[in-house]
Amino acid sequence: MKTLDPARPPEPFFERLRAAGERLLVLDYDGTLAPFTARREDAVLYPGIAPLLAGIQQHATRIAFVTGRPAAELAARIPLQDVEIFGAHGQEHLAPCGRLTRAALRQSSRQWLDASAARVVDAGFEHALERKYGTVAIHWRGEQPDGRARLQELARAIATTLPADVCALAFDGGYEFRVSGHDKGTAVADLVTRHPQAIMAYLGDDLTDEDAFMAVPPTGLGVLVRDRLRDTRAHLWLRPPDELHAFLASWMAAVKP
Ligand SMILES: [Mg+2]
Structure with missing residues (x-):
């Protein structure tokens, strides 16, 4: 302590x-x-x-x-x-x-989160995806180095399309996109x-x-x-x-x- x-x-x-x-x-x-x-x-x-x-x-x-x-x-x-x-x-x-x-969650934010989640699924990483209210989280804990690198790259790519009312946040073992406020x-x-x-x-x-x-x-x-x-x-x-x-x-x- x-x-x-x-x-x-x-x-x-x-x-x-x-x-x-x-x-x-x-x-x-x-x-x-x-x-x-x-x-x-x-x-x-x-x-x-x-x-x-x-x-x-x-x-x-x-x-x-x-x-x-x-x-x-x-x-x-x-x-x-x-x-x-x-x-x-x-x-x-x-x-x-x-x-x-x-x-409250705006429809435009919801649509962006849905589209971002779909990109993760389309890339073959549905198992790494977590959907929560107003949130898309990508987890790479437990991934092999190659999978981890691909997920990190995907997270960075998604982050470049971030709307003004959604924030991107790194956490221990992944990345999260979340409605601000x-x-x-x-x-x-x-x-x-x-x-x-x-x-x-x-x-x-x-x-x-x-x-x-x-x-x-x-x-x-x-x-x-x-x-x-x-x-x-x-x-x-x-x-x-x-x-x-x-x-x-x-x-x-x-x-x-
Ligand atoms: Mg914790």
């Missing part, structure tokens, strides 16, 4: 957490709580994480997930009740009651607006989590969870799974009466 921002060491954070009337633990899933796998459907939580989260949830901590996956897909993978999920990088919101809401940062900002008094932390691993780190209020903590440190706006870095486990155990110790 390494403090990246000297102004936000973890000890005072846990003290604030202990004293807080409201707490918010916001989590990315893939690469943060669940190690990457060649097949995305195989990604499961690190051992010991689920009971820790369930325990934390019982002590006045609201848990929310912010993921690139469709919200409903993540809901089916999480062994927790009463959580809210921002899916498709903030374009979907699944309330604890099960109500799903989605950001919503990202993991807007998801965190939404939570902060609804819970302004909450002491919160956001845990994530990817470049797409940087928007979320920046949306964490000054009383909170952005936590980068990955094997290797990189340039980041996070305030704390920890290596999974042992330091992740230790961080959540510290949260549990702080909130348990």
